Structures are given as C-alpha cells and as structure tokens.
Amino acid sequence: MGFNKTLRPGLVQIRVLDLDKTLHFYKEILGLNEVCRSSDGLRVCLKAYDEFDHHSVTLRLASEAGLDYVAFKVNSPEELERIKDEVVAFGYRIDVIPPEYDQPGFGKRYAFTISTGHRFQIYSDVKLADQTPMIHNPDIWTEPPRGMRATRMDHFLLYGPNIAEAERFCKEVFGMYAPEVCNTVDGNRLAVWLTGSNKPHDLAFVEYPKPGKIHHLGFYLNDWTDIGNAADWIAVNRLKLDVGPTRHAITRGLTIYFWEPSGNRIEVYAGGYSAYPDHPQRVWDSDQLGRGLFYYSGEMVPSFLEIVT
C-alpha cells in the first residue's frame, strides 16, 4: 500500500573537473546557493533557493565527470529501516554510512548498487538548511532568484544495463510507479520513467551496455518563460547547448539540455503533467522515441543516445 515510500531524490553527488569555473556555473548561472565545503576543498555542497533540506547537490573534484551516487529521502526513520530490509530482501548488499559522513547535515544513510551499476542511497534524517524558504507569513522568496532561477534539483536520467530489474526494484522496494515506458519492437524495455510522487518522473532509465552512467541531472524551473530565460543565459555565457528549448511529449515537460563546464549534461525543466498512480501508463514505441523526447522536431538527436558521463 502506498506508492510514495520515497519522498523524492534529495541528494546527488556529481564529479566535476574544475571547481572555480564549474562552481561559477552552478551558483551564478544555474542559481544554486553554496551551503558548505569540505575542509580539503574537494567537495562543495549546494542547494536551490526553494529547497528546505541542508543541501541537494554535492560537487566533488575528480579527474572525470559523472555521477557518484543519488540518494532518496524517505518519510521516517521507521520507513528507512523497512525499506533497507526490503533492499536486502531484493538481494542487494547494504553499506551503512554514518551520520554526517561526507555530507554535512545528513543522518544515517544506507547505500547499495542496483542492476544498472548505479549507487543508490536512502536516508530519512537531514537538517533543515540555514536559509530555507520562509515559513512564518512567508514571502515567495527572500533573496531574488539568480540566473536560471532553478527552484530544485528535480530528477536524473541514468544509463546502464538491465533496466528491467531497476524498474522492478523502484516499484517493489521504493513503491514507485512508471507513468511512461518505451519498448523496443520485440517488446523489451528501452526506457522507463519512474516516480514516487505526482511529478511525472523522479528518475528515469535507458538501457545501455555500460554501467553507472548518467545522461543528465535535471533542475526544475517555474515555467516556459523561465526556460527561455535559461536559454538566454546559455547564450550569453557561451555554454554548449545540446537540445532545446523544446517540449518532451514524454512527461510533457518543457526543456533544454546543455553541458556545464565540467561536461555533465544538465537539463532545465518546467511544466510536465501531474502524475497519479491510477492513471493509465503511457507507452511509446521505440521508433517514436524521437518524437517522444523532442516533440517539436519529432526527430531523435544523436547526441542524446551517445553522450553520457
């Protein structure tokens, strides 16, 4: 019972090649706020202006771009233990990460690797940020949102092998459902969009031979006009555009893909329908995936299937 054992993806750790230039992007262009840095200067924690929890994005200085792990927040310590037991029952080995380890403000986390080779974590306790949205007679913001005005870390698209198992895991253990799927002509999953909320996706998978790859990290903007504003910032700052502005038919979201200075693909995303678990699942044939992803041109963009980190 209950489709929302997980509240949301609440934390992601991303590898970046260069802190100065890349941080400038995340802070001044994307609009995140810096929360803290590790004492060795190798990691920086960030959050969007409209998020309550301590931070949602950690950048780690590394020699190669990509994803370290994603972490999902669950609703209570009891739920955390229950889900941990279900992870074990599903067959994945659990590592325990003690409170405050590596991620200031975060309580105990459990970590494990899923079929696609991605590291997942779950946690229930995290401190509120020092600067959250107001809660007493609140204004809509206290400092004007900057740059692209990202409101939250929203979702990610992961590439790896055996997404059928990953989908089953997200449904059975995380209590998620799949508002949209894409199947090959012989009936195999090519891609699946999964959510534990009314968002049309909290994460998505594409079947891919190499494990542990990330296609993009998505941030939420308010609307189509903010998508246009984000495109203006891409242009003025000479960021490398991948695709957009366009609409996904899948999720109906309004979107731009581009690369941040370290080479991680970022999506800024707005709109999208309200998903409910009782709604019929939307099904895409793989020969229509181009239209599903890039609704306006109706054609697949080669870089979408080829470039991951």
Added chain:
Amino acid sequence: MGFNKTLRPGLVQIRVLDLDKTLHFYKEILGLNEVCRSSDGLRVCLKAYDEFDHHSVTLRLASEAGLDYVAFKVNSPEELERIKDEVVAFGYRIDVIPPEYDQPGFGKRYAFTISTGHRFQIYSDVKLADQTPMIHNPDIWTEPPRGMRATRMDHFLLYGPNIAEAERFCKEVFGMYAPEVCNTVDGNRLAVWLTGSNKPHDLAFVEYPKPGKIHHLGFYLNDWTDIGNAADWIAVNRLKLDVGPTRHAITRGLTIYFWEPSGNRIEVYAGGYSAYPDHPQRVWDSDQLGRGLFYYSGEMVPSFLEIVT
C-alpha cells in the same frame, strides 16, 4: 503509513440555476467537455480535457447555487473499505451509494457528513472517460483546449463550523497533511490548507458559522499566461470578477476569482509550489491573511470573507 490514502478530489456536484447559460460557461469559456446528461435533463456531467476519469464535475439544476458534495478517489477497493471503516471509527455515519447511482461510470461510493456540514464521498472505482488524454505515443492534446483551457478540477475551499475537527479528520482518516495554516491571535484555526498529494492543496477550510458552504471551486491552468488568457475571457464575456489576476502567498498559486452565471465562485489557478509532507508547515497570523491571500495588494478583499454559496 503513507500520507496519500486519497488520490485526489475527483468529483464535485454543484447546484446551478440555469443550465443553458451556465453550461455555456463551463463548456465554451472554462473549456470543459460535456460527458453525459441525466435523462430528466437536470444533471450534466463534465470533465476537463486532461482528465482520465469518466467525469469530474456534475452540474445539478436547483433553485439555489452551492455545493451538493465532493468526492475523493482512493487507490483501491481495499483502501476504500479501510478508509470507510476509519470514517466510522472517527464517528461519522456512512451512507452507501450503489454503483452508477446518479453518477454514470462511478462504482460504489460511501457518503458522510463532516463537522463543517459538508457532504463528503469516497470511491475507488470509476470508468475511464471515452475521450481521455492519449496513452500510446501520445500527443499533448487531441483537440485544442478551449477558452480558459482548464486542465483539471483541482481543489475547493469550504466554509463551515469546527474546522479543527475537519482538519483532524482529513489528517487521520484521509492521511492528508496541512502545508499551510492560519491562526487567530488567540491561537485558533481560522483556515487550513490540506493535501494528500504534492499539490499544495486538495481542499481548504475557513471557519464560518453557517455549515456546508462553498467559497470556490478551483480549476487548474498551465501557467501565468493562461491566467492572463482566462482574464481576457472574463472580460470579453462580461463575467463578474471578484479578485485577480494576483498571486496567493499561501500556496504561491497564481489566481483569479470570479462568478459563473449561476453565482458559484470559480477560481482559475496555476503554479503553486510542490508540497511534501516533510516540509515545515507554513503558518500565517490572521492579521496577515490579507497578504497571504492577495499577495500583490497585501489587503483583504471584503467579498472574500463574506460571499459564499
């Protein structure tokens, strides 16, 4: 466990004084589609273009405007029985409404009266509409949305006595949470916004001496530009505006209130934050309620507290 025993408010029956003129509003101006009529011509069932279920709004010809009842969809027949038992345990008497009675396409419903004098119903089974959003390689719409382009019936604000009990009921029995509340200086609830989803409200209550009143029925639009378009339709069609376009600080929604031809207050609403049960509750002092409701002027509109149906 689980905050979302109820999926959403899925059906509302509204009393109207005149079918021709009022239906013209709901269909050609608000943009709903007619689904069916009762054989006696006294009731008309409607749905928004982006809803899946059979219908979401029933207009009933009557001598006085107002609300007959609201009905909440739950996730399964088992959940329906469980919640029904909890309603009884909470102390409310249940009436059983057999399948298809009065509302074509709907399965068994349970009805009861809450502390504020409003009739609530719950159900789990309802047929899909003949014309739902596409689900196989879907387009974003099949017929262009009309008029104000309402995407769904979204929420309602109910006025009545003893909202403290109503709030407790919605939390304990429906598994909802309250993203925002407004308290009087002596610490009593003046108003509460409640949700069983990531919408900032599925319904709201304002304390009021007379039972069973409805302040407004809210429909969801895509964005601020559609709010402007709705205002254009209000103006061209000489509908009576109450307030807006403006923003609520409460829920952050973008909004217009106006009256349909039978005198029921309608809200068209867009935006609003994504609510989560772990987010801190936002609390309003009653002397700031004007700002909370009408953020741009910062002042209460007398009609808001005085006119209900």
Added chain:
Amino acid sequence: MGFNKTLRPGLVQIRVLDLDKTLHFYKEILGLNEVCRSSDGLRVCLKAYDEFDHHSVTLRLASEAGLDYVAFKVNSPEELERIKDEVVAFGYRIDVIPPEYDQPGFGKRYAFTISTGHRFQIYSDVKLADQTPMIHNPDIWTEPPRGMRATRMDHFLLYGPNIAEAERFCKEVFGMYAPEVCNTVDGNRLAVWLTGSNKPHDLAFVEYPKPGKIHHLGFYLNDWTDIGNAADWIAVNRLKLDVGPTRHAITRGLTIYFWEPSGNRIEVYAGGYSAYPDHPQRVWDSDQLGRGLFYYSGEMVPSFLEIVT
C-alpha cells in the same frame, strides 16, 4: 508629411522626497542604472539597461513629488529648429536651454509650457551612454537585468486643463496621432492617447482642473510574465499597489500601477498593439472608461481619477 517628427519621449525629470530610499527603488527594484549625479547631490540621472541615450530619468530632490518636465527627442538638429519654429507659431513662448545645462550629455533644448500647464522640452542631440546595449555581434544584455527588469522609460499620463489644445499641439506640431480617445456624453474629450511612433502611446492626457499634474510615469517590460515578476517585487518590498496586474483595453497593454517611495505613481507596462496612423481611431464613451482602463474588473478604480502628483 511624416507622422513622426518626434522620435520619442526621451527624458523626464521627477521630483522625489528622499534620495536614498527612492533611489533604491529606481535602481534595485525597477532596475535602472545610475548614470551620474549633480555635484550638489540634488539630482541623480538614470537609464534603463536597454536604452542607448545618456539617461532618460532624472530624479530631483524636492519637498513635493511630481513632474518637473518631459522632453522629446527629435530626429535631427534641422528638425529641432523646424519644430521650435512651429511651437512659436502655435503661440507658445520658447526658452532656450544651453547644452549640458542641468542634464549632462544633452545638447541644446527648447522649453515651453503647453495648455495643460506642463513643461515640455525638445532636443535632438544627446550623447550615447557609456554603457549602451552592445552593437557589434551583440548579446541581448551584458549584465543581467535587475528587479522588475524595466527596458525603457516608455510614456506618461498627464492631468491638466484644456487637453483639446494639448492634443491639437501634439498632432500639429509634434506630428503625432491619437490611436484612442475617450469622450464625455456631450462630446468633449475626457482623455486622449497620443503617439509619434508605432507604440500605442508616447503620452496621454486626462482633462483635469489643476494644471501640470502627472498621473504616472510608465516603464516598459518585456511581457506578461515580467508583469507578474514586477508584482512579486512589489509584494516582497511592500510597495503600495494601486491597481493590477490587469490589462488596459485601451492600448491593450498589460499593467500594474503602484507608488514609489516618494509617492509618484509608476506604471510597469508590457504588450500593447502596434499602432499605425492609418488605423481607425478607437473611441471610448466615458461611461465605459472603467472597462477601457481596467479591462478585467470592468470598473473604474476611484484612486485612478483622484490621486495625482
């Protein structure tokens, strides 16, 4: 020949009561840039980020809010002399203001008083600002627009006696035309909107017994979403709202009226049709002026007719 002897209203001098608080509004909230100050500290010159000329708004510290004068730019020194001669022929006495007097960067200006008691000026020469929009392989902006993101000083509405003569002057001498007018039931002008361009108004007049009054100074925003953003800034900064967001049926502009800290009414305005001198004139009956001004409510706002500075 030629309807556009005047290019546009290019400069306005406004009286303010307090430089610190009021300048904060014009710079950080409205989004203008400070260009220069007089050595006595009594005047500050400002421009919008998207304007080319030296400055467009001068604030003068005074004991009473209101308008000192408005100045219109004409296309060439020859045109300036021709128009000056026509002003004299129309019957107004000319004062010559030498280059750089009071307004750094401005060439010779001619000043005179029209029938409504307002001081008008004309000029053809003004230096480009140090920071203009880019002109070689230009980006759309070089520094991100701030606050309400005003793109230019756009128009003003003047209140005074004998607007019939003022209208005749603007047409005959300035070569303007009147896209819209409002007449009383006995056929007299109550209001007139005048332009020398494709903007639906460069200025407007309302008949009023006291001379030399200004109703509002209007700044141009990009679109309805920027109108909403401006309303957010009004709310967060607790500025006093007069009316809006709404649409004028007159000019079709999207609009908010509010007061800056010194008590001058400001309009932020977007949209509006493209005016052409061959288009039929739109005519309003005075009993429809409420709808013409505030299209969504359809009703006059008393403060609109009563409060001027």
Added chain:
Amino acid sequence: MGFNKTLRPGLVQIRVLDLDKTLHFYKEILGLNEVCRSSDGLRVCLKAYDEFDHHSVTLRLASEAGLDYVAFKVNSPEELERIKDEVVAFGYRIDVIPPEYDQPGFGKRYAFTISTGHRFQIYSDVKLADQTPMIHNPDIWTEPPRGMRATRMDHFLLYGPNIAEAERFCKEVFGMYAPEVCNTVDGNRLAVWLTGSNKPHDLAFVEYPKPGKIHHLGFYLNDWTDIGNAADWIAVNRLKLDVGPTRHAITRGLTIYFWEPSGNRIEVYAGGYSAYPDHPQRVWDSDQLGRGLFYYSGEMVPSFLEIVT
C-alpha cells in the same frame, strides 16, 4: 526627412501547390481568416484577426511554391505618387495596376522589380476589412484567436543578387533604415535588416546568386508563450520543423521556422526590440551569423542558407 514613407508591408502573394491542405494550415493552424476567393478558385485572400485592412496574404495556386510579390502600404495618395516618382528616378520601370485588379479591396498599385529580382508593389488605398478589430469601446478580440494565433503578417526575408542596391533603394526611396547588418570579412553586405517603423524589420535581404527567392514569410505572435503554443501545433499537426523555438540575437525576436504544406517556409515571431532610426546600427561579422540567427545553439543551421523557394 522622415524615415517612414512606407507604413508597412501590407500584402504578399504566395504560390501554393494545393489549396485544400494549405488553406487548412493558414486558416486552422496559423489562424488567419479567409476574406474572399477569386471566381476561378485559383486565389484565396486571407487576413490575421488583428489586421484592419481588407487582406494581407493572397495564396495563388501554382505548380511551384514561392513568392509572386510583396506590396508596401504608404500613408496617402500624394505620398504614393511621390514615391512612384522616386522609384522611376531610381531607375526602375513602373507598371500600373488598376484598382481592384486581382486583389479585391485594393486601390491603384505601382509595381516594379528591384535588383534582387523581387517584384515590389506600393499602394495607399485599401478598404477596411468587414471584420476588423473593434473600434468603439473595443474588446481585445471578438472571436477567440485560433491555432497559432497569428496577429499580423509581419515581415519577409528575401534572397537574391545585389542586395547592396536593394538596401540603398529601401533607404533612399522607401525612407527605411537598417537596424542590423551582416558583413563578410572583406566588408561586403551578406545580409541586411530594414524597417520603416519601430519594428526591428519590415523585410530583410540575404545575398544569393538566384534572383527572386523568398526564404520565409513571418507572422507576428504575442509572446514567447505563443511561440511555445505554435510549436505545440507544429508537433500535433506533424508539420516539418526547420529551427526553433529559439531566439534571434538579430532583432532579438523569438522564433520558429517551419514549412507549410506547400513548402513555403513560415516563421512565427514574437518580441524583438523597438527600433529607432537614431539608435546605433548593430553590425554582425559573417562568422558570427550563426550566433546572430540562432542565439541559443550559436551555430548556423545549414538549411537556413540552402533552402529557399
């Protein structure tokens, strides 16, 4: 003196291959209204809902897509004769087209061929359409705009040889100015944008060896949200997209290029700065033209330079 001898491009005749399918596009998707048809059924006259004149677009059934001619409206019969004389003085041979010939509602037109091989016409008299925008206590529309909600025929981009002469002609004879130009490394004009109004372009030229070609015909939409809506209509109706939604850095317009069913490239366009003849000219280097045209990707789209009709 006077930069606006011509009011605007007011009429264009386009060749189409198929009346049924193509008309369906112009009427139901682009949103134009049919005004009249020739008795032989070979030509159909159309106008946008927000235009006053009799019609602005004529489709002519032909075996090849492309442009027959464009016609510019001037402000008076006297101005028409003056400009005609200047055309002759410039060295072009004039053909006189009698009133109502081929184009119902239009008075006398003068036709001539410019250096790029395009047929131009000028006229001053044209009847108002039966259904114009309202002018007495006007609503903003009388019938809700359809489809892409085009408000007017706006501009065109012409490809042909010797655009230097065409530019000189538009300036000297039509009194236009060029807000933006693009030059090759050796200082020759590659492209020029020209206007006789405050629109950033009434027409534009690109140097091209073949005479008389049209790159696209542009229609004006209200804003970026209407650009998104137009893209939705392109997708739902499976029209062939060329580029967009994107922004031009040149003119700053928001834009989509696509092909109508007969293969003429259509642009839907919104925004763009207000041009004035005293503003500095913006100059583009040809190696930056990709960025100038397609600001978000910063890269030239090959079809832009290769496909014309």
